[in-house]
Amino acid sequence: MTETILLGAVAYDPKVVTIWEGIRDYFNESGTPFDFALFSNYERQVESLLAGHVDIAWNTPLAHVRVKQRTGGASLSLGMRDSDRDFHAKIVVRKDAGIASLQDLHGKRLAVGSRDSTQARILPLHFLREAGVDLDRVHILPFDTDLGKHGDTGTSELDVLHALSDGSADAGAVGDLIWVLEQAAGHVDPDRLEVLYTTPGFDHCMFDALPTLSASKREGFVRSLFAMRWDNPVHRRLLELEGLHEWMPPREEGYESLIAALAAEPALAATG
Amino acid sequence: MTAGAIAVDGGDLPLGGGLLSLVRPALTLLEPDGVLAVLSRSSSVAEDLASWCRAERHEYLGAEAAGDRMTRHLVRRGRFSVHRPAVPVDPHLPERADASTGFAPNGSVVEPGGPRYPFDLVERDRVTAPEVAELYEQAVAAQWSAARDIPWSTIPRHEAALELAVRQVMTFLAENELSALYVPSRFIARLHPAYVGVAMFLATQMQDESRHIDVFLRRAHATGSPPAISSASTSRSLHSLLEIDNFTEASFLLSVLGEGTFLDLLAFVERFAPDEATAELARRARIDEARHVHFGLSHVRHALAHDGTLYPRLEAAVRHRAATLAGIGGVPAPVQDALTIYAAGASDPRRVARGHEAFRELLATMHEGRIRRLRSAGFTAEQAAAISDLHTPNFM
Numbered sequence: 242m243t244e245t246i247l248l249g250a251v252a253y254d255p256k257v258v259t260i261w262e263g264i265r266d267y268f269n270e271s272g273t274p275f276d277f278a279l280f281s282n283y284e285r286q287v288e289s290l291l292a293g294h295v296d297i298a299w300n301t302p303l304a305h306v307r308v309k310q311r312t313g314g315a316s317l318s319l320g321m322r323d324s325d326r327d328f329h330a331k332i333v334v335r336k337d338a339g340i341a342s343l344q345d346l347h348g349k350r351l352a353v354g355s356r357d358s359t360q361a362r363i364l365p366l367h368f369l370r371e372a373g374v375d376l377d378r379v380h381i382l383p384f385d386t387d388l389g390k391h392g393d394t395g396t397s398e399l400d401v402l403h404a405l406s407d408g409s410a411d412a413g414a415v416g417d418l419i420w421v422l423e424q425a426a427g428h429v430d431p432d433r434l435e436v437l438y439t440t441p442g443f444d445h446c447m448f449d450a451l452p453t454l455s456a457s458k459r460e461g462f463v464r465s466l467f468a469m470r471w472d473n474p475v476h477r478r479l480l481e482l483e484g485l486h487e488w489m490p491p492r493e494e495g496y497e498s499l500i501a502a503l504a505a506e507p508a509l510a511a512t513g
Numbered sequence: 514m515t516a517g518a519i520a521v522d523g524g525d526l527p528l529g530g531g532l533l534s535l536v537r538p539a540l541t542l543l544e545p546d547g548v549l550a551v552l553s554r555s556s557s558v559a560e561d562l563a564s565w566c567r568a569e570r571h572e573y574l575g576a577e578a579a580g581d582r583m584t585r586h587l588v589r590r591g592r593f594s595v596h597r598p599a600v601p602v603d604p605h606l607p608e609r610a611d612a613s614t615g616f617a618p619n620g621s622v623v624e625p626g627g628p629r630y631p632f633d634l635v636e637r638d639r640v641t642a643p644e645v646a647e648l649y650e651q652a653v654a655a656q657w658s659a660a661r662d663i664p665w666s667t668i669p670r671h672e673a674a675l676e677l678a679v680r681q682v683m684t685f686l687a688e689n690e691l692s693a694l695y696v697p698s699r700f701i702a703r704l705h706p707a708y709v710g711v712a713m714f715l716a717t718q719m720q721d722e723s724r725h726i727d728v729f730l731r732r733a734h735a736t737g738s739p740p741a742i743s744s745a746s747t748s749r750s751l752h753s754l755l756e757i758d759n760f761t762e763a764s765f766l767l768s769v770l771g772e773g774t775f776l777d778l779l780a781f782v783e784r785f786a787p788d789e790a791t792a793e794l795a796r797r798a799r800i801d802e803a804r805h806v807h808f809g810l811s812h813v814r815h816a817l818a819h820d821g822t823l824y825p826r827l828e829a830a831v832r833h834r835a836a837t838l839a840g841i842g843g844v845p846a847p848v849q850d851a852l853t854i855y856a857a858g859a860s861d862p863r864r865v866a867r868g869h870e871a872f873r874e875l876l877a878t879m880h881e882g883r884i885r886r887l888r889s890a891g892f893t894a895e896q897a898a899a900i901s902d903l904h905t906p907n908f909m
Contacts, residue, residue, distance in 0.1 A: 327567060331560070332607025418563035424561065431527035436560040471593055474613065477626035486570050486593045 245274040246458045248448075249286045249295035252279040253393035256482050264481040270419035271468065273461035282389025283357075287449070290449060296458055297450045301391035301510075302359045305447040306499050315478060317450040318491035319459065320466055324484055325445035326495065329417040330365040332438040338411035341351070342371065347378040352401040352410035355385050358392025359445070359499060360416030361401060363509065368440040382410050395419055397436070405434055412437065418484075444495025516654040519543065520550035520585075528561035536562075536588070540571065541622075542599065545592040548574070552583050562586055569594060595624045606710055610635040610707035620641035632705040634760055635645070638819035643809035645710045648804055656802070657797055659727040667789040668735050674860035675787055682743035682782060683733035687726050688743055689775070692751040694722035694807075696767050697852075700760050714808055721801040736788075744845040746747030746838065752908045753837045761816045761823065762830040765890075768809025770831070770900070772802045773886045775878045778908065781786035784873065785856040804816060806886070813890050819843040824892065835903040843906050844876075 246268075250261055254382065261277040263501035278295055280286040283304040290298040297319065300308060308316045317378075332351075334340040340349060346369070354361025362383075370376055384400035392398070398419045404410035417439070423429050439446055448466075450459065466488050469476040503509050521539045526532040529612050536677070539549050551562065563573040570591035579585040606619070612629045642648075671679070697715040704712050733740045754771070779799035786792035821861050843849070849872065851901040855859060855874075857868025880901050887897035 260730055323570060324568065329564065329567075331564070418568055421528065421561060421565040421568050425533055425565065427529070428759075429529045431530035431557070435527075435557045439560050439564070470623035474628045477630075 242510060244455075244457065245276055246297060246462055247278055247295045248275065248277045249289055249298040250277055251283055251286055251390060251461055252302075252394065253280060253387065253390040256346045260438055260482045263475070263482075267469070267475060267479070268462075268465045270434060271465045273465040275462075275465075279442055283391050284389060287310050292455070293451065296454055297448050297462060300449045301393065302443070302445050302447070302499050303357055303363070303391050305449055305501075306413065306496055306503060308449045308501075309493075310447065310497075312451065315452045317459070318453055318455060318493065319448040319450055319463060320488050321444065321484035322483065323487050323489050324418065326489060327442040328360060328445045328495075329442055330368070330440040331415055331420045331436050332412055332440075333366060333405060333415060333420065333434050334412045334437045335405055335408065335410075336433060336435055340412060343372050343374050343438060346412055347372055348380075349411040350380045350382050350409070352382040352384065352404040352413035354383075354386055354393055354397030354401055355390075356383065357388060357390075358397055360445070361392055361398045361414050362375075363502050363506075364443055365414035365440055367498065367505070369438075370505075372438075373467065389468055392416075399423075402434075406430065418436070441496070441498065443498050444492065447491060464483075468493070517544070518548045520552060522553050523555065523558065525554045527555045527557050527687035532558065532562075532688050533565070537594075538597075540588070540590050541597040541893045543590040544596065545590055546861070547590050548550040548875075549587060549588045549590065552579055554582050554584070558586060559584065562588070566591075573625065575682050595608045595622055599623045606637050607707055608637050610637075610705035612705075614707065616706050621663040621708075622829075628710060630705075632703055634700065636706045637708065639713050639816060640704060640760055640812075642711070642714075642808055642815055645714050645808065646807050646813045649710065649714045649717060651680075652714065652721070652801075652804055655800065656717075656720070657724070657803065659731060659794075662797065663728060663731075663794050663844070665731070665735065666789050668732075668791070669788060670736070671787055672859055674854055675683060676738070677741065678734055678851040679787065679791065680733045680738060681847055683702050683729045684740040684743060684857050685747065685845075685848045685851070686778075686782075686815060687729040687733065687907075688747060688751065689771075690722045690725040690729065692718050692754050692909060693767060693772065694726065694827040696757075696763055698753055699755070700763065704760075711812075718805050718808070721805070725798045725801065728798065732791060733793060738819050741851070744847055746845045746906070747848070747908075750838055751909065754909070757830065759826075761813060762827060763901075764809045765827050766830060766834060767909070768805050769813055769886055770883060771888060771907065772809065773883055774807045774879050774904070774908055775799075775802050776806060777875065777882050781852070781856070781871070781875045781878075785858065787855075806872060810886060810890055817891050824896070829894060831900050831903050834907070838869070838906050847879070876905070 250257055263509060265277055283301055286298050288306055289295050290308060301364050310334050320473060338349060340346060354360055382404060384397040386396045387394045398415040403412035403413050404424060405413045469480060469488060471477055471480060471486050519539055519542060521535045523532045523535055536551055543549060559576050566573040566588055570593045572589040574587035574589055576584045576586045612632060613627055614623045615627055617623045684788045697718055701712045701715050753765055776799055779795045783792050783795035786795060853865060853868040853872045856871035857864040883901040884897045885905060887900055
């Protein structure tokens with residue numbers, strides 16, 4: 242490969258092109274040769290990273306954990322968004338559904354997001370199970386939209402909120418960001434919906450690379466990435482689109498619950 | 514008040530039911546790391562406020578019972594949201610405007626991270642005039658209507674030669690006023706909004722010019738004939754105004770010299786008007802033009818007081834403009850002839866002689882007026898005479 246860093250990202254929305262073209266221009270201007278390739282799903286992106294077709298992959302937590310496992314823990318984690326740290330999922334209920342505790346979910350309709358969405362499906366169900374909810378006694382109402390995008394589009398979470406609003410579900414699982422942003426935007430009727438339960442925190446996306454990534458690429462990437470500033474007009478536009486205030490160093494402990502959840506569901510742990 | 518710790522009473526409001534409208538403004542009053550106490554009776558706030566804090570990079574510190582079924586939630590303000598310091602606003606215009614404040618009104622709290630705007634007129638002393646606010650008020654109060662305020666029905670059937678002269682004079686006035694409409698428009702888009710008072714005055718000037726164009730063309734068309742000749746030398750003169758990039762030079766050439774000269778021309782048009790409507794439109798236009806001249810003089814005097822190198826630059830701008838008209842002896846022939854017949858009031862030779870004399874007097878009056886205004890701007894008598902001579906063939 243050349244000295245140009247090739248980054249993989251998944252095209253879950255047209256804005257992804259704007260984001261990475263902006264970051265590409267900024268990286269190149271700041272002295273870090275950079276380009277990107279878009280994938281239609283995280284499974285293909287993970288395989289391409291493992292095959293050495295791209296240097297770095299901008300991965301969801303599910304993709305990150307798969308890369309870690311496929312490399313025997315040797316893969317490099319390079320950075321994450323501030324918003325990726327301490328993510329939570331919410332179990333939101335209709336106030337008129339008669340659900341006052343997690344045990345009351347038994348016999349009720351629980352709307353959940355795509356089966357590859359960490360925040361709207363995998364971890365909320367994992368934590369409910371851990372909290373003693375027998376999921377076999379809950380009517381799961383799945384919204385399996387945008388499979389392969391790992392919940393990035395947020396479509397399935399909005400579907401969950403709609404199902405709650407129109408009464409086709411009694412409870413639903415969504416990420417905390419969608420929940421507060423929809424409230425702040427005035428899209429949630431606070432007289433009808435409330436939070437029953439907030440899961441323990443977990444971490445979200447990560448820049449992953451193979452251990453064979455050259456030191457110069459690694460250092461250039463990290464240097465340019467962490468030099469982005471919220472009060473710089475060019476950077477701010479990109480940071481807002483990507484949903485963060487500042488880039489943070491990597492950490493692994495926020496993925497332990499996901500690793501445990503995947504161990505319980507081997508089908509999800511496998512790639513593809 | 515910039516507070517280290519403040520409190521808001523959120524009552525029963527849930528986060529998505531109005532609580533944020535109390536929390537967010539309160540946070541803007543705090544410095545980063547300042548603590549906000551949110552008193553609430555809503556059971557959902559603990560869950561939702563913590564998540565909201567994470568999304569906005571504030572820190573949710575926890576909750577404690579506060580009596581009367583109230584819970585006190587504590588939030589430490591992060592460093593990414595806007596800080597609204599409660600300090601008195603500086604009433605003075607900034608000496609140099611910041612390109613990244615864009616259209617934010619003076620004194621407002623400008624959140625960092627906005628784009629840079631392309632305004633390039635960003636120095637106070639190169640754009641403003643001390644009397645601009647007063648002139649703007651006068652302009653707003655003095656607006657009039659071309660349709661309502663001119664007694665159009667009083668225009669009689671004049672002798673053909675005289676009516677042709679009127680149409681020629683009106684054609685000339687209209688094309689000059691068109692240039693006076695377009696020239697300021699080129700600068701408004703470049704003027705930093707910190708000096709919006711100047712842009713607002715220029716907007717009144719453009720409204721005035723629009724109305725003048727309207728009345729001059731209505732008068733030209735009054736007897737059903739089309740406007741008369743637009744000469745190449747007038748066109749070249751006005752074209753040279755449109756080419757000026759520097760605001761003070763444009764203000765000097767257009768408002769001080771050009772519109773200043775027009776004050777005398779419009780007084781002439783009023784004095785020798787063949788009918789009441791023509792006299793009235795000239796009178797009203799002249800009052801508006803006097804305001805524009807006043808602004809131009811006020812600005813140029815202010816700019817000269819702050820930059821001594823401006824005198825030779827302004828003189829050079831006049832010389833440069835005169836050079837584009839080299840070879841043209843004076844006022845374009847159709848205009849000169851029309852003004853002569855206009856002042857004569859008829860084509861009878863004896864009256865034409867008087868008209869010709871009036872035209873010569875007009876040129877002298879214009880020259881004296883320009884010298885007076887140039888002296889008032891701060892030029893020496895010698896400079897003033899030289900500049901006025903160079904301006905002669907332009908009128909505007």
